[in-house]
Amino acid sequence: MSFVKSVTTKYKFGAHVSTAGGISKSVLNANKLGCQSFAMFLKSPRKWESPPLTDEEIDKFKLNCEKCKYDPLVDILPHGHYFINLCNPDEEKAQKAYSQLIDELHRCEQLGIGHYNLHPGSALKGGSVKLQLKQLAKYLNKAIGETKFVIIVLENMAGKDNIIGNQLEDLRDVIDIIDNKERIGVCVDTCHTFASGYDIQSSLESFNKFWTQFDEIIGFNYLKSMHINDSKAPRESCQDLHEKLGQGFIGLEPFRWLAHDQRFEKIPLILETPHRDDNGYGEEIELLQWLETIDDPENEELKFKVEELQKLGAKTRHEQQAKYDKKQAQQGKKRKVVGGDILSQLSKTTKKKKVKPE
Ligand SMILES: [Zn+2]
Ligand SMILES: [Zn+2]
Incomplete structure (x- = not known):
């Protein structure tokens, strides 16, 4: 299936695309899906080591960008290797992660x-966020010093x-320590925003409140x-479970708000939703571009679409909600036990006080 790049959209909707057949292929893959921007991995996400880029492959990549009208300076956002943890309290491991980071930045x-x-x-378990955050910033400063742009x-x-x-x-605390x-x-x-507890979903007001907070912080x-x-998981679940647009707990409407907000016009807006093949991305880019054209929240077609997609995701949402509720109940029980202990201790001391003479 092939999709056509929209000439009317104001937004850079795109997707995380495959690099099968070489990194230069990712450009063609993105173009075929109608992406205005895209992401990919620079190396195999399952291995630490990958052979260096050849001059031939670099030239092909640049040529494809020119042909497909992508400006790699602003339209392409590769995703870093999942193994990289610059916050690792184990210094040897953090150092290894740093070498990996430098290799990837050089490739960029x-x-x-x-x-x-x-x-x-x-x-990691037992590590101090405050301390490791400083370690991260230290490595980032070093990496910025060792690269050009x-x-x-x-x-x-x-x-x-x-x-x-x-x-x-x-993120603010890290940025604060970055020199350049x-x-x-x-x-x-x-x-991630939603799962961490930020309400970007229940109303346009709450969506805007988050962005005001973002701007302030x-x-x-x-x-x-x-x-x-x-x-896929409810708000505050802390679960990193991506779902197709409209089928999860966020639902379609916040993505329509996003597609009507000038603040997001110039930046890559990249889909990382779960699909069996890349065509799913092409369809979702078309969906986002369609949302961009729907100004009225009461639009009948929109209502139909919202309902249709929510139905498709209903089973998964119920399963995840049940898991979340169970966890909450377990945590609630633990809290009750702790509370009970405190109460019984208090009553013991009161009793003691009472039996004290005077
Ligand atoms: Zn990510
Ligand atoms: Zn992401």
Whole structure:
């Protein structure tokens, strides 16, 4: 199936595409899906080592970008290797992650790519977020010093306390320590945002409230891209489970708000939704471009689409809701036990006091 790149959209909707057959192929893959921007891995996401890029492959990549009208400085945002954890308290492992980062940043610059998406990482069990966040910033400063132009774009995360970037404040704290602020940015993933507890879904007011918060804490000038994903798990679940647009707990409407917001016009808006093959992305890009044209929230076609997609995701949502409720109930029980202990201790001391003479 082939999709046509829209000439009317104001937004850079795109997707994370395959690099099968070489990195230069990713450009053609993106073009075939109608992407205005795209992401890919620079190396195999399952291995640490990959052979260096050949001059031939670099030339082909650049030529394909020209042919398909992508500006690699602003339209392409490769996703960093999942193994890279610059926050690792084990210094040897952090050092290995740093070498990997440098290798990937060099690849970006060889290809003329201007932005690179990185997960801030995890302080791991027992690690201090405050301390490891400083370690991350130290490595980023070093990496910026060792490269020429590529901007490192930190992604906000879903997850528990030791994950750095599940709160906007974490990203701000890292940016604060970066010497060259021209070389650092942020990518907001809608699924991660929602799963971390931010309400970007229940009303246009709450959606805008999040972005006001984002602007106050981090600043819009740092927003370099977004990942456009629905969420299989409920808000505050801390679960990083991407869902197809409209089928998850976020639903379709927030993506329509997004497609009517000038603040997101110039940046890559990249789908990372689960699909059996890339054609699913082509369809979702068309869906986003369609949402861009629907101004009236009461539009009948829109209502039909919202309902249709929610039905498709209903089973998964119910399963995930049940899991979430069970976990909450277990945590609630634990809290009750603790509370009970405190209460019984208190009553013991009161009793003791009572039996005291006087
Ligand atoms: Zn990511
Ligand atoms: Zn993402």
